[in-house]
Amino acid sequence: MNTSSGEYGVGDNSYKAAGELAGITRLVDDFYDNMCTLSEAKIIRDMHPGDLTESRTKLAYFLSGWLGGPRIYATTFGSLSIPAAHQHLPVGKAESEAWLTCMQKALAKQPYEESFKVYLITQLRVPAERIRAVCARNP
Secondary structure (H helix, E strand, C coil), X not given: CCCCCCCCCCCCHHHHHCXXXXXXXXXXXXXXXXXXXXXXXXXXXXXXXXXXXXXXXXXXXXXXXXXXXXXXXXXXXXXXXXXXXXXXXXXXXXXXXXXXXXXXHHHHHCCCCXXXXXXXXXXXXXHHHHHHHHHHHCX
16 A cells, blocks of 8 residues: 555545555454454454444444545444443453454454554554443443
């Protein structure tokens, strides 16, 4: 991927670095494949429905807007507060780390620039921590 257009997190640079919706969809598919196969991810896989089709779509659409691309999630499903959407789940440190592990392994498979992979996992730790904090307050 070419980042000559500028810095990650500015405009749609991150969306483009991720390969736009097609690249984000590949990332999300690899993420959920990891969730289904990694033993350490069983704890979070069990929080999801048996059929992950809608989960895959929602995450890809969310990441599109979150990375500065089209806000497909909002136009399709409405507004979303990531922490509030997860507050009913028992997400602690182990669950948060399992989610991040699945994403880290999915990122490793992508043709992204290494600097973007580091940037993205660092940025994803922020909502992961917010979810964990909200869930800890709402047992």
